[in-house]
Amino acid sequence: MTATLSSAAPSAKASTYSAHLTNGDPSKASAAYKPTHPGRFQVKFQPGSYNSCLVTQRRFAKDETLAMMDSAEYSNEKRYSTVQVGKDRHIELNSDLLYINHSCEPSVRFEVDGPHDTWxxxxxxxxxxxxxxxxxxPSTEWSMSQPFPCNCGSKSCLDRISGAKDIPAQTLRKYxxxxxxxxxxxEQSAV
Ligand SMILES: [Zn+2]
Known part of the structure; x- marks a missing residue:
């Protein structure tokens, strides 16, 4: 949590975050799992693609920082696992934050529009x-590489999540x- 980045850009060293479920075996991922933010939150592995989630281990007050994104690195392509931090910039989080799922009534916001050491x-x-x-x-993603039907269960569920591009400006304003x-x-609305 207290690590600081000294360089002007996220380091280019190879990513060591290994809890990805891209090969779909939660029991294997779970066995090798080391929490990146022990005492704050941990991944709850569940069978099936995208069923795992990130669960808090303690209480957080409104507007409290859950974690800095200090292990994030720029990605040269947009993927299901990347987060968009600028019009043409995407990052890999390289931490358990990867496991935060989407909701149309979210508990967390990703603030990624300042310098990288403020993400x-x-x-x-x-x-x-x-x-x-x-x-x-859609608070970070304009056009998602893998749109999906949302099952968040909230009253204001938008049903299909494909990025902010497809959400009316009026709706987006609530978020x-x-x-x-x-x-x-x-820019889109001005056309
Ligand atoms: Zn929803």
Whole structure:
């Protein structure tokens, strides 16, 4: 948590984060798993693609920082696992934050529109210990590489999540979104 990056850009060293489920075996991923933020949150591995989630181990107050994204690195392509931090920039988180699922009523926001050493996950509201965390994917993603039907169960569920590009400006206004998303939406609305 307290690690600081000294270089002007995220380091280019090879990523060592290994809890990805891209090969689909949660029991193997679980056996090799080392939490990146022990005492704060940990991955709950569940069978099936994208069923695993990130669960808090303690309470967080509204607007408290859950974690800095200090192990993030720029990615040269957009993937299901990347987070968009600018109009043409994407990062791999390289931490358990990867396991935060989408919700249309999220408990967490990703603030990624400043310099890389300010990127962080912040509580949108008070969060209890044991809660599964969620953030609003279109708050960072303009056009997602893998759109999906949303089953978040919230009253305001948008049903299909494909990025902010496909969300009406009026709807998007109800959410926290990063600056690059707001700018892209303004450009789109101006056409
Ligand atoms: Zn939803």
């Amino acid at each position: 962080k996950a912040v509580a949108e509201r008070d969060i209890e210990a044991g809660e599964a965390l969620s953030f609003f994917y 926290f979104v990063n600056k690059h998303i707001q700018e892209l939406k303004d």
